[in-house]
Amino acid sequence: MTDRASPDASVSRGARSRRNSFRRCIMRPHFFARLLLLGTALIGVGTAGSAYAARAVSTKAGSTPEIGVAPGEDSTALRVCADPNYLPFSNKAGEGFENKIAEIVAKAMGRKLVYYWSSERGPGGYPNFLADALDVGNCDVVMSLPAGDPEEGGTDPYYESAYVFISKKADTRAQAVTAMSSPALRAMKIGVQDDTTPVSAIQMLGLVDNAVSFDVADDPNVSPRILLDAVKSGQVDIVVTWQPAIGAFLKDYPDLTIREVPPEFYGPGLPQVTYAYKIAMGVRKKDTGLRDALNTVINGHKQELSDALASSGVRFYSGKGAIPYN
Numbered sequence: 001m002t003d004r005a006s007p008d009a010s011v012s013r014g015a016r017s018r019r020n021s022f023r024r025c026i027m028r029p030h031f032f033a034r035l036l037l038l039g040t041a042l043i044g045v046g047t048a049g050s051a052y053a054a055r056a057v058s059t060k061a062g063s064t065p066e067i068g069v070a071p072g073e074d075s076t077a078l079r080v081c082a083d084p085n086y087l088p089f090s091n092k093a094g095e096g097f098e099n100k101i102a103e104i105v106a107k108a109m110g111r112k113l114v115y116y117w118s119s120e121r122g123p124g125g126y127p128n129f130l131a132d133a134l135d136v137g138n139c140d141v142v143m144s145l146p147a148g149d150p151e152e153g154g155t156d157p158y159y160e161s162a163y164v165f166i167s168k169k170a171d172t173r174a175q176a177v178t179a180m181s182s183p184a185l186r187a188m189k190i191g192v193q194d195d196t197t198p199v200s201a202i203q204m205l206g207l208v209d210n211a212v213s214f215d216v217a218d219d220p221n222v223s224p225r226i227l228l229d230a231v232k233s234g235q236v237d238i239v240v241t242w243q244p245a246i247g248a249f250l251k252d253y254p255d256l257t258i259r260e261v262p263p264e265f266y267g268p269g270l271p272q273v274t275y276a277y278k279i280a281m282g283v284r285k286k287d288t289g290l291r292d293a294l295n296t297v298i299n300g301h302k303q304e305l306s307d308a309l310a311s312s313g314v315r316f317y318s319g320k321g322a323i324p325y326n
Contacts, residue, residue, distance in 0.1 A: 077114045078106040079140045081133035084117040085220055088248035088312060089144070092117065097248070097312035098143035101158075104304055105281075108297040115139075121220045134282065140290060145282030153285040155294045157278035158305050160317040163198060163261040166231055166239040166246070170255070174238045178321065179262050180273075181205060191227055191236035193217065198240040201273060204266045212236050216245075228253050247313030262321040276317040 080102045082090040090096035092115075094103070106113035116139035120129040130152065133139050147157040167174030176184045180201045190207060192198045194215045202211050212235065216222050224245040230236045232253060240261060250256065261275040281298070283290050298305065306316070 076112060078102070078109060078111040079114045079116060079138075080106075081118060081129070081139040081142045082115050083120045083129070086120060087223065088245065097244070097309055097314055100308040100312060101143050101305060104301060104308060105294065105297050108301055109293060119220055121218055125217060130282075134284060137284075140283060140287065141294065142282040145280050147278035147280040149280075149282065151285065153283040153287055153291050154280040155283070155291055156298050157280045158298045158302070159309055159314065160276060160278045161243050161314060162277070162317045163196075163240055163275035164243045164258040164315075165261060166228065166241065166256055166258050167237065168231060168255055169257045171237065175257075177238060179264055180240070181264055181266070185210065185238070188237040189235070191230050191239035191241075193227070193241055196242070197273070197275060198261070201264075201266065223249075225249050228256060231256055244309075244314045247315055250313060258315075260318060260321055276319070 082096075082098060082102070084090075084092045087096050090098040094100075102113055102115075116133050118129055118133040118138075120126050122128065124131075130142065134142055134152070145152055145154050147154060165174075165177055167177070169175075173184055174188065176182065177188075180198065185205075185207060188210060189212055190198075190202065190210050191212050191214060192202065194213050194217065199211070199213075202208060212230070214226055214230070216224050216226065224241070227239045227241050228246055228249055231239050232255065243258065243260075250258065263272050263274045263276070265272055281294050283294070309316075
């Protein structure tokens with residue numbers, strides 16, 4: 001194609017389509033329409049990498065960009081791409097945990113925080129959000145990108161979280177579920193978000209008839225709360241979802257409990273399926289000065305960033321498996 005949102009005419013529409021985002025796959029149940037392979041960890045069976053189109057930013061001959069500033073970037077502002085209506089991640093009122101992270105970063109860099117608002121849940125999802133906002137230069141940084149993304153420029157990770165099981169505290173049958181392969185799941189209704197890591201496991205484990213699918217990532221009018229409501233109402237017995245997507249809402253559901261989904265092997269010769277992911281910030285791949293400046297903030301303000309995430313209900317990966325958080 002020539003992707004109207006990308007100045008790189010070599011990036012085809014088909015390639016963009018195959019780059020359905022990490023958020024769709026894990027973060028924006030998110031971030032969400034393809035199977036991922038990161039390193040040696042099998043997230044599904046299919047295409048590799050959580051990939052987005054990258055755009056080279058050139059500098060005029062003989063010019064020297066300011067340290068920490070991408071060519072053409074405003075050195076007085078931190079221009080952040082964000083969704084105006086996607087809590088708990090971000091909104092225009094600044095109530096999301098990504099808003100809080102952006103505020104900390106901008107303050108630490110001595111810059112004014114400026115948002116470029118664009119929906120992640122419009123046509124094309126998160127890949128088009130990146131193309132229309134970040135890649136063409138309407139903004140310079142996104143607050144969430146999978147660490148190690150091969151196409152956009154990523155910072156050092158600033159947190160790691162995981163998928164979780166969510167069920168009623170009083171449901172002893174659900175409490176017996178310690179992994180996606182637990183036999184107890186075969187007699188339960190399992191709530192999942194479309195096109196996410198657990199969907200791949202459900203397919204491999206023959207649990208498709210047990211699954212109840214919810215579409216959050218494509219509809220700006222739907223909140224991740226619907227997954228918690230589904231457990232509370234009995235529509236499903238258990239939900240498997242990305243913890244940061246529901247952490248801020250859990251305080252309103254005292255009868256529910258959550259616990260991490262542990263990694264597993266699902267077949268001979270297959271790599272391990274992991275349910276934990278490290279999250280970085282994203283810039284255009286050639287904006288190395290800005291990337292390095294963000295890394296300075298990340299590594300110098302780790303506790304402040306962690307506190308902001310925790311105050312928004314984000315739980316960090318513990319590696320302890322199905323031990324309840326609450």
